[in-house]
Amino acid sequence: MDLSVLESPASIGAVAPAPLIARRPAQLVGNTPVLWIDEPFAPPGRGFHAKLEGANPGGIKDRPGLYMVREARRRGDLAAGAPIVESSSGTLGLGLALAGLTHGHPVTVVTDPGIEPAMVRLLTALGARVDQVAAAHPDGGWQRSRRERVAEHLAEVPGAYCPDQYHNPDNVAAYRPLAAELLAQLGRIDVLVAAVGTGGHSAGVATGLRESLPDLRLIGVDATGSTIFGQPAAPRLMRGLGSSIHPSNVDYGAFTEVHWVAPAEAVWACRQLARRHCASGGWSVGAVALVAGWAARTYPVGTRIAAVFPDGPHRYLETVYNDAWCREHQLLDQRPLLEPEEISEPDEHVVTAWTRCGRVRDPLGRQTAAKAGVR
Known part of the structure; x- marks a missing residue:
C-alpha cells in the first residue's frame, strides 16, 4: 500500500x-x-x-437528493415551495429532507413497514412526512406498492414533484x-x-x-x-x-x-x-x-x-x-x-x-x- x-x-x-x-x-x-x-x-x-x-450528513444519497431537486428547479419541473414526494427505504429520504430544507420544499417519503423506527424518527425530526404503505404488491413487492402510493400523492396534489430515483438520469x-x-x-x-x-x-x-x-x-x-x-x-x-x-x-x-x-x-x-x-x-x-x-x-x-x-x-x-x-x-x-x-x-x-x-x-x-x- x-x-x-x-x-x-x-x-x-x-x-x-x-x-x-x-x-x-x-x-x-x-x-x-x-x-x-x-x-x-x-x-x-x-x-x-x-x-x-x-x-x-445523511449518507451517499445526499448527493442525488440535492442534485435532482436543484436540476428540477432549474428546468422548471419543480416550482418554488411545491411538495416533493418520493419512494425510499430511508437514505434518499434523508437526502431529500436536506434538499427540502435547503430549497424550501415540503417532503413526503413513501416507505414500508421494513423501515427502521429510528429512520422514521429521524426523517420526522428533519421535517419530512413519512407515509408507510401497508401491504406489498403481489408482483412488484414493496417497491411497486410504494411507487403506486407516490402516484396517488401526485394525483392528489397539483404541482407535486417526484424525482423518481429509479429512472431519473440526474x-x-x-x-x-x-x-x-x-x-x-x-x-x-x-x-x-x-x-x-x-x-x-x-x-x-x-x-x-x-x-x-x-x-x-x-x-x-x-x-x-x-x-x-x-x-x-x-x-x-x-x-x-x-x-x-x-x-x-x-x-x-x-x-x-x-x-x-x-x-x-x-x-x-x-x-x-x-x-x-x-x-x-x-x-x-x-x-x-x-x-x-x-x-x-x-x-x-x-x-x-x-x-x-x-x-x-x-x-x-x-x-x-x-x-x-x-x-x-x-x-x-x-x-x-x-x-x-x-x-x-x-x-x-x-x-x-x-x-x-x-x-x-x-x-x-x-x-x-x-x-x-x-x-
Whole structure:
C-alpha cells in the first residue's frame, strides 16, 4: 500500500489546515474521506480503499437528493415551495429532507413497514412526512406498492414533484463529483466495487472514472432475493441494495461481474469493520466490504481497489448491530466462505448465499449483454 496517497500533512507532523466553515448544511455534502481496509478481509498490504459516504450528513444519497431537486428547479419541473414526494427505504429520504430544507420544499417519503423506527424518527425530526404503505404488491413487492402510493400523492396534489430515483438520469449525474474526489484521493483505480439498488451511484461513479481510467473494472454487489441482475424476486431482509423492480438507471454494460450477498454474510462483515477499523455501516457496506476483500485477495498484487461505503451504522443499531434481532433472524456466528459460489449465467439457479457471476446482462433485454474479460 502506498501510504503517501492517503496521509495528509497533519499525519506527518505538519500543522493541519483549518477546516472549512459551512454556511448551510448542504455545503457539508461531499469531500468524504477514504480509509484503508485490510484484515480480516485481506492480508496486510492487500486490502482496499473505502470511500466513507457515511461522512455526509445523511449518507451517499445526499448527493442525488440535492442534485435532482436543484436540476428540477432549474428546468422548471419543480416550482418554488411545491411538495416533493418520493419512494425510499430511508437514505434518499434523508437526502431529500436536506434538499427540502435547503430549497424550501415540503417532503413526503413513501416507505414500508421494513423501515427502521429510528429512520422514521429521524426523517420526522428533519421535517419530512413519512407515509408507510401497508401491504406489498403481489408482483412488484414493496417497491411497486410504494411507487403506486407516490402516484396517488401526485394525483392528489397539483404541482407535486417526484424525482423518481429509479429512472431519473440526474440520479446518475449526481455522482460525478464522487468520481472526481476518488481520482483526487487515489490517482489510479483499477477496480471499483459498488452496491446496486437504483443503479445511480454505480453508473455515475464508473462513468466519471472511466473518462480518465478507461480500463476500470466495475464489480456490482446485489442482495439475494433481488431481481436487478436476473434472479427471481424474493422477500429481502436487507435494505438499501437490491430491488424488486428493474431500474433503468442500472448500466448493465458497465459491469465486469456481479456478486450476490446474503444477510448473515453482510452482518459478519459489518461487525468486523466496526471491530477492526472503527468504520462500518449498513447492509450495503457489509456486502461491499465482503466482495472488495475478495477482490483484494484475488486480483494481482498492486491492484488498486476502491469500494464505496454508502452510509454509516446509526440507522442499523437495532438490526445489524442488535444481537437479539440478529439471533431472531439467524444471522449470527455465520462466517462467510473465503470464496463465492460461481455460476455461469445470472439466472442459472436461485442463489441464497454469496455467489459470483462473470456474465452481466439486462434481464429485460434493454441493454446489450456484457461479459467479463479474463483477469
